Amino acid sequence: MFLFRVFPDNISTYGQEIDDLFWLIFLFASIAFVISVFLLLYPLYKYHHKKAPKAQYITGEKKTHFKWVTIAVVLLALSDFAIMFAEHGTWAKIEQDPVTADLQIAVTGRQWNWIFTYPGKDGKLYTADDVMIDDQNSELHVPVNKNIVFDLKSRDVVHSFFLKNVRLKQDAIPGRTLKRWFNCTKEGKYEIVCSEICGVLHSQMRNWLVVDSQENFDNYLNSLYTNNKPKQ
Amino acid sequence: MEPSTSTHAHHPPQSFLSKYVFSSDHKVVGIQYTLTGLAMAAVGGFLAYVFRYNLAYPGSPIPLFGELSAQQYNEFVTCHGLIMVLWVAMPVIISGLGNLLIPIQIGTDDMAFPTLNMMSYWVFLLSCIILLASFFVPGGSAAGGWTMYPPLSANAYHNTNPDFWTALFSGNSLVIIALALEFVSMLMGGINFIVTTINKRAPGMTPMRVPVVVWMLNIASVMFMFAVGPVFAGAVLLLLDNVIGTGFYDPARGGDPILFEHLFWFFGHPEVYVLLLPSLGVIAEIISVFSRKPIFAYKTIIYLSLVSAVLSVMVWAHHQFVSGIDPRMATFFSVGTIIISIPFAGIFLSYMATLWGGSIRFTVPMLWAIGFIGVFLIGGLTGLFLGSNTFDIYVHGTYFVIAHFHYTLFPIVFLGFFAAFYFWFPKFTGKTLNVTLGKLHFWLTFFSFNGTFFVLFFNGLAGQHRRINDYTLFPSIMQEPYITFQKVATISAIILILSQFIFLFNFIYSLIKGKKAVNNPWNSSTLEWQTDSPPPHGNFHTYPVVYHGAYDYSMPEMKEVDFVPQNLPLEKKTI
Amino acid sequence: MSQYSQFIPLKSVPQGRLAIWLLIAGEFVIFGGLIICYLLYRMRYPEWAEQTKHTNTFLGALNMLVLLTGSYTGVRAHAAALNKQLNKIVLWMSISIICGFLFLINKSLEYAHEISNGLTFNSQKLQDAGDSVGSLFWSFYYIMTGLHATHVIVGIIVFTVILNQARKGKNLHRVELGVMYWHMVDIIWIFLFPLLYIAK
Structure with missing residues (x-):
């Protein structure tokens, strides 16, 4: 994916889980990023004042309008919870669970x-x-x-x-x-x-x-x- | 019981001193704050240039500066952080914008307490001077990181019992005193903002007709007042540790250094939102005006800001995941932090929805506003990585953190400020800025900023840790591509700093030679555009009465123009 | 008539009162921060009970009484201000100011007693005795009560200024603002007193 290695060598039993967590969050963040950039840039092209001389009057106070924002926010919330679910085991392993000391x-x-x-x-x-x-x-x-x-x-x-x-x-x-x-x-x-x-x-x-x-x-x-x- | 009408508007000051220097006029105070903040930004930017050059070319003398010692390096990174957050962001984003915009946008003559307002500026200037003086005392300024974690930031635990005066005039103590004065000044300003907004709105200016930026400034002021108390107390304790050798944070004496970390971040985290919200308000204003559409879900944006303000004071310990706090507590803070993304996603999606279906004009302020959203998006999304306590174990204290918070704070402070600057400059100076220079300034700033900080994400992921003046001892960092990335970052940072001279030139040139601005160049409906440019002392010739919301653009019944000023009834005129 | 028309605000909340409320909120978070720090340490170090025995509960309680009396006379002064009875304002506010001075005298007696026992801000005596945790208690004691006493001094100055104006019938509304501030100082003492004097 990159021309160089992103992480230095992993030598521990739990290091791979942290690296995997990065790629999981990276996946969610990339999807969110691509969608947001599209939502930001597409209207700049589509609704440029030369193409759309008159703006539409949308206050966004109606539920039918706000529906789209809600859907996106719920999706984000779901990916948030996926991240938290995925990370918690590793966190407990590193910081919380008792280990037998060699x-x-x-x-x-x-x-x-x-x-x-x-x-x-x-x-x-x-x-x-x-x-x-x-x-x-x-x-x-x-x-x-x-x-x-x-x-x-x-x-x-x-x-x-x-x-x-x-x-x-x-x-x-x-x-x-x-x-x-x-x-x-x-x-x-x-x-x-x-x-x-x-x-x-x-x-x-x-x-x-x-x-x-x-x-x-x-x-x-x-x-x-x-x-x-x-x-x- | 008390007459709340102000009488001072009847006598505009005449002499130069009372008009431009010791003025209690909110516009003058706002401009003073902004200019002081920009001057401090020049100091902070110069510090950044010095240590950034050092990072790319360690050991070689720095043009315009010379050799940089390790101690100076620590000082410079510390003071760069402190200056940029507290002496640039706060005066420019909170005090500057608040003073300039609040009274005029709510349709009144001045702040509720003009004298207090003037005093708050002078206290702030005093704090600036004390901070700058700290560079010139023996031992130099504070060098323990901008977070000032004790014991490192407390002289007394290290030096062999410095006497009272030496300790008082050490860099660490002066910085803490400057910090305390700055807090006092901002508290005075905050009280003024809130009282003005509650009390002095024009007739008809109901809460839900107030422009978003005023709302945001007030939410930010309340948050600031709530969060600053503990850190103020904490700073006093640190100062006493420093000067008379008490042991509040000295573990050898039963004190606890972690306590300061909690007090600091209880303020430090909400501080980011204190800065973010006013900037978001500015962006909302600009996007709405230039897409000729009402802000999408105005009320919901305000409620979401309130929610995020409440959430933001409950997540401070995510800066301390590896500080040895209880692991279960860390989980709680991690969940809280990630949840904070939800209200902000709502706000940002509303902004994008505002663009949708509009009639978009690509003016200079609009460019900055779009740039803000794009850059902040990266800052916000990389926050997910750091908010996750597990991944934070690895990237805490690395360049990943540096890149992340510059991707949040740079757009908040500079992109947000420049958007506001290009938007309101015609109003407050009566002159028009050069558009071509403005666009050039934007594109250079945008690309060089990304060039500076995007590569640093990779350095962070490689485990490059912060605040090191020379990485020669660390072979895992002294290899390609990370050395090249440091050079890319430095060269971009130099371009970033140089491109600000375009802004400076445009500013001064337009001030002297710019075309005279019309009263309402952007066809905006908020109140500040309905008076002269620049507004007279007292702001309005006839005090406005407000008939409708701030963002009623392009209503279906409007035929010839697409806006009606807030001080004209909707049904009258042009419909 | 000036070139500016008279500004008519939307609502007429007395803005001085609003500002004092905000000031009080700001002061409370500062003292709140200190009190939370103190409580965290207090729970960590039960041995501080040994140190709190040295604080003089009687003098602390007396100071509470003095401050509350000052508050009461302040309220009477406010009532007099509502009726524009200038003499009574002067009378009641003077008593408040005297209460403030009594508080400070009391406080300095207390401080003098502690200091003469070697219990200073950064007690070298306790540190030499190996009880540096105990000396931390006195650091907290002096910073909390000292900051509070500074507020009492500010209160006295504020009252004097207001009294001087009210005597001539000017700015009567400020009596209320001063009294609000005094109440705040009072309430902070109500928090400090049990923490430092009663909890032994």
Whole structure:
């Protein structure tokens, strides 16, 4: 349809649903757009004063006149409800429904990078042996095909955790801990950005999401345990 | 108990100062508002040019400006947003149009409170000056985005305890003070509009005979008054956080930054409709006059506007779908947002139905009006994508949002204003504008605007996030076609800005050398066209009595002409 | 006779009254915004009950009485204005103005008491004690009552100006407008009093 790809690669379990939702809304919006442009431009041609020197007197207050507007509005309302019906399952899946966590991590925004905290050897977060990676350009390694549940926090100002390939975005609000999840289906290295203005170096706030196979991920985690001294 | 007739009309002011500067005449105040707004638009447009150039050619020095630092970039995007919405759109669309049109369209001499009206302008000018001054204080102006989300917008949480005066004269505080003054000024104006419309209509001007634009301005004023209170309180709290270091929004002190987001958007969302409704009124007026037909379903349009006004104050949190609000609440707001499309579809379809069966004249204002509908249509339909909370997860804070709201606000503010400008210029100046230049201005503006923002939809869908001065760190964005799209947008934006010089030239040239305008060049039946061009102090030589609705064009019983002025009975004359 | 004919409006609603109603609506949404913010925090922090114990219910109630008295005398002044009894207007409005000053004196006594206990706008004492949530209560207390007291000051000024005109028999209709404003200030206090003083 286009000469280029509209969306970046989708690597998550729910990303395709969001892309499909776009095309659904796009379909309704295009139909509405084509009809409206026709209704706008055709009378300009048909009822130009050279062709139609005398206008008709239509107030539109009669029901028979307003019928046409009503029909169009009802059609629009129906497509609205179709959109809401279609989207709600995905919304519930991403934001509402409980998921079983295969890996629980914490992500914290600060000026100007993301801090990733992995559970220590005990497998539990917020214990003394957690491993924290606080570095610009650092990578968030996650295993493929696993539910990653993360606690999102912020140390200073409002940030927004945006994984464009996962189609996930969530603001990090200082003083709050928000739980979100994702599940990557494809190995590779992807961008993590901050999409809420957060100060002078907002444009430098970029980390990487690295999706590993389970084996590579285990190796990575072990190397973390040996190289990094556990931090609070 | 109180005599409500105004007495000041008996003494038109004589000296230059009292006639053109410290004037309480609604026409002069309206023109002052409009010109100030346009001057601020020049500032906002220049800021836009600077950062747009930077986006296309990052790192290279900008002609007429020089190097742009990251801090300045943040400042410029912040102030561009604030200026365009609050210091251009509000004075031009609400105060400018309201002051010029309300008294004369309802057939009275002036506002209910002319002195209050004058004061509202001077308070507004003061707020403009404070806003512009904020660029020149140490540390520069506000740089936390036009939404001013704390904690970023509150100095005190970052700097090591600035003292009171430093904090008071920091960019953030000055912007908040300017904002508060602007709200005060608009409240004064709003009270004036509503009282004038309720109280000073000419005999016979029943509510359903009032021109649509007056209705819309009043609905907008009521909405503004209702929505502005919380954000006014919120701004005061933010100012205190900033200046004396209270912790209303400081999470470390038990405050909550989300509270400000709610207060801001409780105002920020209705604000769009506050601007949209008067513009829609202008478009209705123009379409009706130039298709020589009554507005289709005049009463229904007004009822639908009231419905959408009520709905619009209930959907503010759709700006916060990813802010961590309760997911079930987000669903509610998403449904509300999508439902808002229904009354507006009704209004726009009524406009299109007005064209149907008319006798259409392609004048310059008509071009702008048609352009408005076409462009706003894209803005409205892309709103469906953002109103859907699920898809908003992906495109929130990207160029898709930027493109969307420019597709709504640009037609509202500029296409709507230019339509009104080309329509009412002969009335309020007594001179005729050059038609060819007007058409050239329209086509250049129309194409360059679309060139600027249409491509940005694709950048947004690719996940390009906002408010970044340099994308070199993001390889997914630094690839074709997105780099080219940024350049297309920038070049179009420069053309867009340059084409406004045509308008400026046409404006000044016509003012000096333009042909003298006749009283009613468009054969319109509303009251403002039934007096001199420009109207005298006091507007009318003989105060009109209204006999019929504002849009009774081409009635079957009319034979020689297709309109009867509102101040003449239908059965008399020419039928 | 001027060149302009006399303007005859459609309806003769007193436009001053209309404007004051709109002003009152505007003020209510501003205070409404503040009160909603306060309530949201109040529900989140039950520990604010500890702080509200410091507010002096007696002085708050006294202030309510003072304001209501001012309202009552204002109404009497309005009645006198309807009958054009200039002396009575002066009498009743003066009492209202005195009530306004009493309110402010009362308020400053209260403030002085709180401040002497270290409970200031941005209480450093509480913050040092680790109770920064508690200090937030005092920020709200001072901004709400302070904004209200500013309105009382404006009310006093408005009454003085109107009184000065009414004394000479000018602009008697403005008595009503001033009293409407005073009632608004009164009603806002009726909201603030239970929120800040009674709910403990």
